[in-house]
Amino acid sequence: MNExxxxxxxxxxxxxxxxDYGKAETxxxxxxxxxxxxxxxxxxxxxxxxxxYNRKMYEKSIEAADTVILNDENYKSKERLxxxxxxxxxxxxxxxxAAQYLELSLEQNSELxxxxxxxxxxxxxxxKNGEYDKALPxxxxxxxxxxxxxEEYYFSILFFLGFSYYYLENLTKAKKxxxxxxxxxxxxxxxxxxxxxxxxxxxxxxxYLQVISLCEKIISMEEDFFDKxxxxxxxxxxxxxxxxxxxFNAYFDQMLKTYPSGRYIKDLKExxxxxxxx
Numbered sequence: 001m002n003e004x005x006x007x008x009x010x011x012x013x014x015x016x017x018x019x020d021y022g023k024a025e026t027x028x029x030x031x032x033x034x035x036x037x038x039x040x041x042x043x044x045x046x047x048x049x050x051x052x053y054n055r056k057m058y059e060k061s062i063e064a065a066d067t068v069i070l071n072d073e074n075y076k077s078k079e080r081l082x083x084x085x086x087x088x089x090x091x092x093x094x095x096x097x098a099a100q101y102l103e104l105s106l107e108q109n110s111e112l113x114x115x116x117x118x119x120x121x122x123x124x125x126x127x128k129n130g131e132y133d134k135a136l137p138x139x140x141x142x143x144x145x146x147x148x149x150x151e152e153y154y155f156s157i158l159f160f161l162g163f164s165y166y167y168l169e170n171l172t173k174a175k176k177x178x179x180x181x182x183x184x185x186x187x188x189x190x191x192x193x194x195x196x197x198x199x200x201x202x203x204x205x206x207x208y209l210q211v212i213s214l215c216e217k218i219i220s221m222e223e224d225f226f227d228k229x230x231x232x233x234x235x236x237x238x239x240x241x242x243x244x245x246x247x248f249n250a251y252f253d254q255m256l257k258t259y260p261s262g263r264y265i266k267d268l269k270e271x272x273x274x275x276x277x278x
Contacts, residue, residue, distance in 0.1 A: 005031050009031055012027040015027065028047060042072035045071065046064075046065070049065040050080075053087060053088050059088075061085070061088040065082075065084055068081055079105045080105075082102070083115075086100075086102035095125055099122060106118055113149075120139075120146070120153060123135045123139040123142070124156075124160060127164060132163075135164050139160055143161065155181055158177045159177070159194065162201075166204075171201050174197070178194045178197040178201065181194035182194045182195065192225065196214075196227070196231070208238035209238075212239070215234050215235045215238075219231060230263075232251070236248060236251035236252055240272060240275060241275075
């Protein structure tokens with residue numbers, strides 16, 4: 001790349017860093033037209049792929065990254081290309097394609113600091129898809145990195161780890177994750193979410209009074225908690241396990257009224273019948 005193009009590329013990057021994406025794109029396009037070598041064009045397309053991603057132009061981001069390889073199949077930073085494509089597919093809510101490209105990115109390089117964020121996104125993606133056995137290795141691997149790097153990511157990882165362990169029936173490790181969050185004096189939302197996870201663990205451990213206490217605390221702190229239905233189930237079922245059928249009936253009636261076609265009505269009825277027959 002000649003001196004003039006190198007100078008303009010530096011200016012385009014400055015526009016990008018200052019989030020002046022319109023000016024950056026205009027300059028990148030001017031440089032691309034004047035670039036002769038395919039390797040130089042590849043560099044410009046690679047930077048455009050990230051520019052389009054930051055502008056939430058996800059399809060153009062993917063196309064730009066593909067164009068890099070068309071110009072230079074030996075492009076050295078392929079992990080960055082696959083990473084931006086993975087992120088773009090996440091932006092398009094195409095989880096399967098996102099996972100494919102994020103995995104490809106890690107195959108190219110898994111040690112760089114920025115690649116730890118790829119592992120985070122993969123862990124989160126598999127977690128949200130209910131593939132806890134796939135999520136767990138990524139989350140476990142990056143826990144220490146983010147503990148020392150970014151606290152908010154660390155708490156998020158602990159939350160995903162806690163529920164992953166829970167669904168994989170390792171209650172001891174699940175409880176430890178939620179306890180760490182609670183004891184760290186995090187944000188209100190993180191704290192409440194950890195209480196929620198702990199309530200599930202204590203329910204499985206048959207500590208029903210503790211479950212009720214945790215659920216009451218959640219609602220007292222966040223009246224519009226995002227999953228009040230689950231909190232209601234844990235509370236209602238706990239009263240039944242404690243033999244307090246009077247309180248159970250009151251809560252059950254409220255659950256029927258609030259969630260007539262809810263996720264837990266069938267479970268509560270079955271639980272009620274089972275306990276009556278024992």
